[in-house]
Amino acid sequence: MLRVENLHLAYGRVTALRGVSLAVEPGAMVSIIGPNGAGKTSLLGAIAGDVAAQSGRILFDGAELRGLPSDAIVRRGIALVPEGRHIFASLTVRENLTLGATIRADRAAARADIDRFLSIFPILRERAGQPAGRLSGGEQQQLAIARALLARPRLLMLDEPSLGLAPKIIDQVYDYLAEVRREGVAVLVVEQNAGRALAASDSIHVLNGGTVRLSGSGAEVMQHAGFDSAYFGVAL
Amino acid sequence: MQIIADAIALGGLYALTALGIGLIFGVMRLINFAHGDLIAASGYSLLIAAGRPVLAAVVLALLAAVVLALGTERLAFRPLRRADPASLLIASFAVSVFLEKLLIVFVDSRPKGVDFLPGLAAPVELFGVRLQQLQVVTIAVSAALLAGMTWLLRFTRIGLEMRAAAENFRMARLLGVRANRVIAAAFALSGVLAAAVTVLFVAQTGVVAPRMGLTLVVIAFVSTVIGGLGSLPGAALGGMLVGSTSMLLQAFLPDELRPFREAFVFLAVIVVLLFRPQGLLAARGLRERV
Amino acid sequence: MMRAARRWLPLALLLLVVLAVAALAAVSPEVVRRRMVLALVDLVAVVGLYVFAGNSGVLPFGHAGFMAIGAYTSGLLTIPAPMKAMFLPALWPWLQQTQWPAWAGPPAGGVVAALAALIVGPPLMGLSGISASIATFALLVIVYTVVGNWSDVTGGQQSLMGLPLSTSLAPALVWACVALVVAYAYQESRSALALRASREDEAAARATGVHVRRERLVAFVLSALLSGIAGALLGHLAGTLRADSFYIDLTFLIVAMLVIGGMRSLTGAVLGTLSIALVTELLRLAEAGVPVAGTLLRAPAGLGDALLALAMLLVLLFRPSGLSGGRELGG
Numbered sequence A: 001m002l003r004v005e006n007l008h009l010a011y012g013r014v015t016a017l018r019g020v021s022l023a024v025e026p027g028a029m030v031s032i033i034g035p036n037g038a039g040k041t042s043l044l045g046a047i048a049g050d051v052a053a054q055s056g057r058i059l060f061d062g063a064e065l066r067g068l069p070s071d072a073i074v075r076r077g078i079a080l081v082p083e084g085r086h087i088f089a090s091l092t093v094r095e096n097l098t099l100g101a102t103i104r105a106d107r108a109a110a111r112a113d114i115d116r117f118l119s120i121f122p123i124l125r126e127r128a129g130q131p132a133g134r135l136s137g138g139e140q141q142q143l144a145i146a147r148a149l150l151a152r153p154r155l156l157m158l159d160e161p162s163l164g165l166a167p168k169i170i171d172q173v174y175d176y177l178a179e180v181r182r183e184g185v186a187v188l189v190v191e192q193n194a195g196r197a198l199a200a201s202d203s204i205h206v207l208n209g210g211t212v213r214l215s216g217s218g219a220e221v222m223q224h225a226g227f228d229s230a231y232f233g234v235a236l
Numbered sequence B: 001m002q003i004i005a006d007a008i009a010l011g012g013l014y015a016l017t018a019l020g021i022g023l024i025f026g027v028m029r030l031i032n033f034a035h036g037d038l039i040a041a042s043g044y045s046l047l048i049a050a051g052r053p054v055l056a057a058v059v060l061a062l063l064a065a066v067v068l069a070l071g072t073e074r075l076a077f078r079p080l081r082r083a084d085p086a087s088l089l090i091a092s093f094a095v096s097v098f099l100e101k102l103l104i105v106f107v108d109s110r111p112k113g114v115d116f117l118p119g120l121a122a123p124v125e126l127f128g129v130r131l132q133q134l135q136v137v138t139i140a141v142s143a144a145l146l147a148g149m150t151w152l153l154r155f156t157r158i159g160l161e162m163r164a165a166a167e168n169f170r171m172a173r174l175l176g177v178r179a180n181r182v183i184a185a186a187f188a189l190s191g192v193l194a195a196a197v198t199v200l201f202v203a204q205t206g207v208v209a210p211r212m213g214l215t216l217v218v219i220a221f222v223s224t225v226i227g228g229l230g231s232l233p234g235a236a237l238g239g240m241l242v243g244s245t246s247m248l249l250q251a252f253l254p255d256e257l258r259p260f261r262e263a264f265v266f267l268a269v270i271v272v273l274l275f276r277p278q279g280l281l282a283a284r285g286l287r288e289r290v
Numbered sequence C: 001m002m003r004a005a006r007r008w009l010p011l012a013l014l015l016l017v018v019l020a021v022a023a024l025a026a027v028s029p030e031v032v033r034r035r036m037v038l039a040l041v042d043l044v045a046v047v048g049l050y051v052f053a054g055n056s057g058v059l060p061f062g063h064a065g066f067m068a069i070g071a072y073t074s075g076l077l078t079i080p081a082p083m084k085a086m087f088l089p090a091l092w093p094w095l096q097q098t099q100w101p102a103w104a105g106p107p108a109g110g111v112v113a114a115l116a117a118l119i120v121g122p123p124l125m126g127l128s129g130i131s132a133s134i135a136t137f138a139l140l141v142i143v144y145t146v147v148g149n150w151s152d153v154t155g156g157q158q159s160l161m162g163l164p165l166s167t168s169l170a171p172a173l174v175w176a177c178v179a180l181v182v183a184y185a186y187q188e189s190r191s192a193l194a195l196r197a198s199r200e201d202e203a204a205a206r207a208t209g210v211h212v213r214r215e216r217l218v219a220f221v222l223s224a225l226l227s228g229i230a231g232a233l234l235g236h237l238a239g240t241l242r243a244d245s246f247y248i249d250l251t252f253l254i255v256a257m258l259v260i261g262g263m264r265s266l267t268g269a270v271l272g273t274l275s276i277a278l279v280t281e282l283l284r285l286a287e288a289g290v291p292v293a294g295t296l297l298r299a300p301a302g303l304g305d306a307l308l309a310l311a312m313l314l315v316l317l318f319r320p321s322g323l324s325g326g327r328e329l330g331g
């Protein structure tokens, strides 16, 4: 469904991605792990159209996405929950959710979906009329995921969803992601540490220095003799 | 009482202008100097429409401001959208000078008298107070427009998108908010506000000049800073505050200091920038630290 | 030796350019010469703006205010005492009686403008980006309001008349050269180097021990000094002063010159000033009318300024680093 081929991205003189390739199949869960500065955020940003990659291909259902603006890419069916969540702090929880459904023409169904998410996440329902900035970190993460899903994406991308959350909350988030997968949505998740992502994923890529150093199933990657050097970027 | 009415009427005008500038700043971090030229352009439309029915004149003024606002967006500001705020500021300065000089090419720089709505100069009695009709109209129209804008921003789809874009443009786009549409809508609205200000202002002063918008915009500009750049309620509040303060200064300052009242207002701006750079009502998620 | 020569080469080349302009002016008819003198005065103003904008990366909108301060200072010091008594009867007696030689006006104007910058600068230098531009703009409005209304001292809304017409070619040339030397020497200094580091990344520069506010203040004061001198020269070119001449239009002109030339190099300041002066002059001729086949073809008034604004927009759109591209001549 999603194929990234030989993607290169630089911010001026700083190179963030040097030839990254990967694929995500429908309904699959793929994780990318790598240390700070590995290029994880840049990769998701490039796929979502938030930052421009200089070369390579990003194919979604065979169509090239590179060069499309982010508002067009979400219409193709890819939603991003960015690092730091970026909920609209001054808008209410319900308004945040409504914005998640911006691209949908089926207004009535979208409103029903919003209500459905409010019942899935009771805390959001309690605070539906309050500014989202007052939510705790875990609640904001729930809001950000619900908001992204309201676009009805076929691929959901999450950038470090467990950052700053308590272990119990992280479990909740991943349990929910498993449910999302059961509904047929593919998930591409980025984390600094394998943690919960490991067990949940069909495949894992270790990213470092802007390239994929190691790929495989969770167990394969973690037990691979080269894992430490791949992750920590020591010469291979 | 007279002074209070004066203060509110002037504050209303400033608030409308500030809101027009604040809207654009909110969605694209652009301080639109050219807003003053929207006012001038619709002022000259009133001149052209002199003698026609009032409604026709108002519609023409509205059209002129909205079309010009959309035109500047499309031709100048859209291509510069990725530029930094400083370049945008210079660009809007250039657009403003360009429009002003172009106007001078066509109509020359001398102010011209317009007899627009002269009937409104008559006094009325309201709650036992003698007020000018025009003041009452100004206050009513400002209040109605502020209420209308609030409704639009709060309860419509495009309003919600605008508020989201003002808080975090990139995130809004990631959710599918179309940048071009939201920005164009903001420019169109700023055109509407400019036209409203023009109608009230021209009815009050009876003259149009290529630079008629300058003072208003300079002051509105300040109001948005005081109210909090990027915050729309802040802009309106700042406008009210600056308008009424300068009226009160005008009324109560000793004679020899009165001409300097603008200097005090601008001193207040610097003080706000230094001690409360986020303004009185801080905007959320403003990317640049102002 | 070679390295030192290379280091100062851009300055030498720019000085040569200015000398060439002056030489051309010397052999031109009176009217044209006056315009070229004006261009040299503008150059002092633009270089003044550049000293701050180019090194700090912050574009200030208040320098026309410093020019006003310089111009009025110089005017008040050099206008013949009897004229002052006539036009400004309420002026403080000591100032009314003062009458300095005309040549002393510009440096005095520069010093007073620099002092003003030194007083208002410290709090302002903590601001960056757009808020710095706004604050300096507020400064401009304050100066404009004060100058335009302080009738006892500035004549208020009336023009202040009687400034000695001392800005001829020679002083304009000398001051233009001084401005270039000062700006270049400053830009090669340690202080300016540190400031330019902060321009790219303020936090990083601060982390490496650069005292951003202090370095900015140095540039600001120096920049106000040159602006004050330029304002005074302008006053002594026109002979009269009005608050309006030091407001939005002048601000736009000097900002446009710098932006079009490229605000990241001294060459940009020179290139912008001279090319705009040239284009403006040609347009002025067009506005005055060109006789074609017996009739006078005339461009409408205001067209020149409109085109100037358009040129500035086009530069912002297509060549954001200005004509010079941010490089120095020969550098």
Ligand SMILES: Nc1ncnc2c1ncn2[C@@H]1O[C@H](COP(=O)(O)OP(=O)(O)O)[C@@H](O)[C@H]1O
Binding pocket: A011, A014, A015, A016, A034, A035, A036, A037, A038, A039, A040, A041, A042, A043
């Ligand atoms: N906006 C930016 N400008 C310049 N460099 C950036 C920017 N964003 C990221 N980088 C650099 O690109 C590299 C990859 O960053 P990023 O994609 O954020 O990595 P990660 O998300 O894995 O921590 C880093 O070296 C980072 O410093």
Ligand SMILES: [Mg+2]
Binding pocket: A037, A040, A041, A042, A083
């Ligand atoms: Mg990251």
